[in-house]
Amino acid sequence: xxxxFRNTGTAMCMLLEAFxxxxxxxxxxxxxxVLHQQFLTAIKSLGVITVVALFTGMILxxxxxxxxxxxxxxxxxxxxxxxxxxxxxGPFMTALIIAASVGSAMAxxxxxxxxxxxxxxxEVMAIKPVRYLVTPRLLAMxxxxxxxxxxxxxxxxxxxxxxxxxxxxxxxxAYMDNATQFAENKDLYVGLLKSILFGIIIATVACHQGFxxxxxxxxxxxxxxxxxxxxxxxxLTVGYMVTxxxxx
Amino acid sequence: MIRFEHVHKRxxxxxxxxxxxxxxxxGETFVIVGASGAGKSVSLKHMVRLLxxxxxxxxxxxxxxxxxxxxRLDHIRERFGFLFQSAALLQWLTVGDxxxxxxxxxxxxxxxxxxxxVRDRLAMVxxxxxxxxxxxxxxxxxxxxxxxxxxxxxxxxxxLYDEPTSGLDPVTSRTIDRLINRLRSELGVTSVVVxxxxxxxxxxxxxIAMLHDGKMVEIATPDDFVRSRNExxxxxxxxxxxxxxxxxxxxxxxS
Amino acid sequence: MKRSQLRDISMEVMVGAFMFMILLALxxxxxxxxxxxxxxxxxxxxVKFDHVSGLRxxxxxxxxxxxxxxxxxxxxxxDRVEVTASLQRPVNMREGYRIEIIPSSVLGGQYLSIDEGPxxxxxxxxxxxxxxxxxxxxxxEATSAVQAVRQSLDEGEVLHNLExxxxxxxxxxxxxxxxxxxLGRLLMEDEVYNELAQVTTNLRTVSEQLSTGQxxLGRLLMEDxxxxxxxxxxxxLRSVSEQMSTGQxxLGxxxxxxxxxxxxxxxxxEVRAAIDDFRETAPITxxxxxxxxxx
Ligand SMILES: Nc1ncnc2c1ncn2[C@@H]1O[C@H](COP(=O)(O)OP(=O)(O)O)[C@@H](O)[C@H]1O
Ligand SMILES: [Mg+2]
Numbered sequence: 001x002x003x004x005f006r007n008t009g010t011a012m013c014m015l016l017e018a019f020x021x022x023x024x025x026x027x028x029x030x031x032x033x034v035l036h037q038q039f040l041t042a043i044k045s046l047g048v049i050t051v052v053a054l055f056t057g058m059i060l061x062x063x064x065x066x067x068x069x070x071x072x073x074x075x076x077x078x079x080x081x082x083x084x085x086x087x088x089x090g091p092f093m094t095a096l097i098i099a100a101s102v103g104s105a106m107a108x109x110x111x112x113x114x115x116x117x118x119x120x121x122x123e124v125m126a127i128k129p130v131r132y133l134v135t136p137r138l139l140a141m142x143x144x145x146x147x148x149x150x151x152x153x154x155x156x157x158x159x160x161x162x163x164x165x166x167x168x169x170x171x172x173x174a175y176m177d178n179a180t181q182f183a184e185n186k187d188l189y190v191g192l193l194k195s196i197l198f199g200i201i202i203a204t205v206a207c208h209q210g211f212x213x214x215x216x217x218x219x220x221x222x223x224x225x226x227x228x229x230x231x232x233x234x235x236l237t238v239g240y241m242v243t244x245x246x247x248x
Numbered sequence: 249m250i251r252f253e254h255v256h257k258r259x260x261x262x263x264x265x266x267x268x269x270x271x272x273x274x275g276e277t278f279v280i281v282g283a284s285g286a287g288k289s290v291s292l293k294h295m296v297r298l299l300x301x302x303x304x305x306x307x308x309x310x311x312x313x314x315x316x317x318x319x320r321l322d323h324i325r326e327r328f329g330f331l332f333q334s335a336a337l338l339q340w341l342t343v344g345d346x347x348x349x350x351x352x353x354x355x356x357x358x359x360x361x362x363x364x365x366v367r368d369r370l371a372m373v374x375x376x377x378x379x380x381x382x383x384x385x386x387x388x389x390x391x392x393x394x395x396x397x398x399x400x401x402x403x404x405x406x407x408l409y410d411e412p413t414s415g416l417d418p419v420t421s422r423t424i425d426r427l428i429n430r431l432r433s434e435l436g437v438t439s440v441v442v443x444x445x446x447x448x449x450x451x452x453x454x455x456i457a458m459l460h461d462g463k464m465v466e467i468a469t470p471d472d473f474v475r476s477r478n479e480x481x482x483x484x485x486x487x488x489x490x491x492x493x494x495x496x497x498x499x500x501x502x503s
Numbered sequence: 504m505k506r507s508q509l510r511d512i513s514m515e516v517m518v519g520a521f522m523f524m525i526l527l528a529l530x531x532x533x534x535x536x537x538x539x540x541x542x543x544x545x546x547x548x549x550v551k552f553d554h555v556s557g558l559r560x561x562x563x564x565x566x567x568x569x570x571x572x573x574x575x576x577x578x579x580x581x582d583r584v585e586v587t588a589s590l591q592r593p594v595n596m597r598e599g600y601r602i603e604i605i606p607s608s609v610l611g612g613q614y615l616s617i618d619e620g621p622x623x624x625x626x627x628x629x630x631x632x633x634x635x636x637x638x639x640x641x642x643x644e645a646t647s648a649v650q651a652v653r654q655s656l657d658e659g660e661v662l663h664n665l666e667x668x669x670x671x672x673x674x675x676x677x678x679x680x681x682x683x684x685x686l687g688r689l690l691m692e693d694e695v696y697n698e699l700a701q702v703t704t705n706l707r708t709v710s711e712q713l714s715t716g717q718x719x720l721g722r723l724l725m726e727d728x729x730x731x732x733x734x735x736x737x738x739x740l741r742s743v744s745e746q747m748s749t750g751q752x753x754l755g756x757x758x759x760x761x762x763x764x765x766x767x768x769x770x771x772x773e774v775r776a777a778i779d780d781f782r783e784t785a786p787i788t789x790x791x792x793x794x795x796x797x798x
Contacts, residue, residue: 035511035518121332123296123325
C-alpha cells in the first residue's frame with residue numbers, strides 16, 4: 001500500500017516535470033524527437049488499430065443488430081454503433097492497443113536504458129532523462145491519441161455500416177441518418193477528452209515503470225508486463241469516472 | 249580536486265566501500281585497480297552522484313557532490329566526462345547524434361558547428377567513418393571509443409574512465425592509453441581510470457590505487473606500486489607477469 | 504543527403520498527412536453531428552411548460568407526426584421551463600393549438616408534439632407566448648391505473664361505481680336539458696347551447712352504451728388497455744359529476760358570475776372532447792388533461 005502511494009507520487013512528480021519541460025522539447029531544435037514519437041505512437045500502430053476498430057464496429061453492429069431485429073428495429077444499429085464507439089469503445093480500444101503496443105515498448109526501451117546505464121549516462125551529461133525521454137513521449141501521446149481515436153471511431157462506424165448492409169439489410173444511408181440523429185458532438189468530444197487522459201496515463205505509467213526497472217533483462221520483462229496491467233487498470237477506472245462525470 | 253571523506257556504502261546487502269578516504273589532485277591521472285566486484289565502478293559513480301554515500305561525503309573542488317541537488321548538481325556534473333563500462337550509447341541514435349547529444353541538449357551551437365566538433369572528437373578516437381552508423385552496427389571496442397568521444401565532447405575538466413581498454417585489442421588499447429595521456433598533457437585534464445589492465449595502469453597513471461575488500465589498500469606512484477609488499481598487489485602483479493624489474497611510469501610516445 | 508535526414512522527412516510527411524486527414528474528418532463529423540446545418544435556415548419556436556418531465560436537448564420535434572426539428576435548449580425560469588426548438592419549417596399556431604411532451608417509449612425518452620390547432624381556427628399573432636401541456640408519466644399512469652383496477656376488482660365495486668356515475672350523469676343531463684329557467688343565460692348563446700346539446704347527446708350515448716353493455720363491458724374488461732382507460736374515465740367522470748351535482752348552487756352562481764361562466768364554457772368543451780376521445784378510444788392523456796386543466 002505504501003509502495004503504491006510512493007509509486008503514484010514519483011509518477012506524478014515525473015509527469016509534472018515532463019509537463020514543465022514541454023516548451024523546451026517543442027523548440028525548433030528538439031521538435032524532431034517529438035515527431036519521432038508521434039510517428040511511433042500513431043503511424044506504426046495504424047495497422048493493428050484498423051483491424052481492431054473494424055472488427056469492434058462489426059461485432060457491435062452484429063450483436064446489437066441481432067437483438068434489435070427481434071423488435072424489427074435493425075436500423076437502430078446506426079446509433080448504437082456510433083454512440084458506443086464515440087463514447088466508449090473508440091477511446092477505450094485505442095487506449096488498450098496503444099498501451100499494449102506503444103506503452104509496453106516505451107517501458108521496455110526505457111527499462112533497457114536504465115539497466116544498461118544509459119539513463120545514468122544522460123544524468124552524468126546533465127541531460128534530464130525526464131525532459132529528454134518522457135516529455136516527447138507525453139507530447140506525442142497527448143497529440144496523437146485523440147487523432148488515432150477519431151480514426152478508430154471512423155473505422156468502427158464503417159465496420160458497423162458494412163455489417164448492417166450485408167448481414168442485417170440496413171442501407172448505408174439509413175444507418176448514417178440514424179447515427180447522426182442520436183450521436184451528439186458531446187459524445188465525440190467527451191470521447192476525445194478521454195483519449196487525451198488515456199494518452200497521459202499510458203505515457204506516465206510506461207515511463208515510470210521503465211525508470212523503476214532493476215535487475216537486467218528480467219526486470220525489463222517485468223516493467224513491460226506491469227506497464228500493460230497498470231495502464232489497463234488506470235484506464236478503466238479513469239474511463240469510468242469520466243463517463244460518470246459527463247453522463248450522470 | 250576530488251576528495252573522498254570516510255565514504256561508506258552498502259549495496260545488495262554487503263559493504264562495498266568501507267570508510268574510504270583519499271584525494272585526487274588536479275591534473276593527475278589517478279588509476280584505480282582491483283578485482284572484479286571490488287567496488288571500482290561504485291567509487292566512480294560516487295564522484296558524479298549516481299550513488300550517494302551511506303556515510304561520509306565526496307567533495308569535488310569546493311562543492312560537496314554528495315549533497316548537491318538540481319542546478320548545482322548539474323553544474324558539478326558538467327565538469328565531468330564519464331566513459332561507462334558498457335559505453336551506454338543510446339541505441340536508436342547514430343554515432344554522430346550520440347556524440348553530439350550533450351551539445352544539442354545543453355548549448356545553442358548551430359547544427360553545423362555541432363557536426364564539426366563531433367567529427368573532430370570521432371577523429372581523435374579513429375572513428376571518422378562511423379558517423380552515420382548505429383551503435384548496434386559497431387563492435388564492443390568501437391562502441392567504447394564512441395563513448396569516449398562523447399565523454400570529451402564538452403571539454404570537461406575531469407574525465408572518469410570505467411575500464412576504457414577492457415575488451416579491446418592490444419593495439420587499440422595502447423591508442424586509448426595514448427589518448428588519455430594526450431588529454432592530460434595538452435589540456436590539463438584530471439583523469440580517473442578504472443582498469444584491470446596493469447600494463448595500462450602503469451603506463452598512464454601518475455598514482456595507482458588498489459581497492460580491495462572495501463578499502464584502499466595502497467595508493468602509490470607506479471614505481472612504488474610494483475614494489476609494494478602488499479600480498480594482494482603482489483598477486484595482481486604476478487597474474488599479469490609484471491616484475492619489479494624495469495622502469496614503469498614512463499609515458500608511451502604520443503602518436 | 505544524410506540517411507537520418509531522409510528518414511526524418513518521410514516521417515514528417517506521414518505524421519503530417521495523418522494529422523491533416525484526421526482533422527479534416529473531425530471537422531466533418533462536428534458539422535454532421537451538430538444539429539445546426541450551416542447551409543439551412545432554421546425557425547425557432549419557444550414554448551413554456553410547467554414541467555418537462557425529462558425532455559432533453561436534442562429530442563425530436565414532431566408536427567402532426569412528421570419530424571420537423573429538434574429541441575435546442577431548455578431554460579428553467581421562476582415557475583416554468585422555457586423550451587426552444589429549431590424547426591426546419593415555420594409553424595403557424597392557431598387557436599386551440601396543442602404542444603405536448605409525449606413519452607416515446609415505456610423505457611423513457613420524450614418528444615415534443617406540436618399540433619397547430621384546427622385548420623379553420625383563427626391564427627395567433629406572431630408574438631403570442633405559447634404554453635405547452637403538462638406531460639404524462641407513462642409508467643406512473645400505468646402503475647396507478649393497474650393498481651386501481653386491481654383494487655376495484657378485488658372489491659367487486661367497478662360496476663357499482665359505474666352505475667353510481669351513470670346516475671349522477673343522468674342527473675346532470677336532466678338538469679341541463681330541463682334547466683331552461685336556471686341556465687337561461689347560458690342557453691341564450693347559440694354556441695353554448697349547441698355545445699350543451701352535443702354534450703347531452705354524447706353523455707346519453709355513453710351512458711346508454713355502458714348500461715346496456717353488460718356483455719360489452721365484460722369484453723372490455725378482457726382488454727387491458729381499454730380497461731385502464733375506462734377505469735381512468737370512471738374516476739374522472741366521477742369527480743366531474745360529483746362536483747357538478749353538488750354544485751347546484753354553483754350553477755346558480757354561473758348566471759351572475761362572468762368568470763365562472765367562462766370557466767364553465769371551457770369545462771363543457773373539455774368534457775365534450777373527453778367524450779369524443781373516449782368514443783374514439785383516444786390516448787389516456789386527454790383525460791388527465793381534463794383532470795388537471797379543468798379543475
Ligand atoms: N546497484 C547495485 N545494487 C546492488 N549491488 C550492487 C549495485 N551496484 C554494484 N553492486 C555490487 O557492488 C559490488 C561492486 O560493484 P562494482 O563497483 O561494479 O565492481 P567493479 O569493481 O568490478 O566495477 C558488486 O559486488 C556488486 O554486486
Ligand atoms: Mg566495474
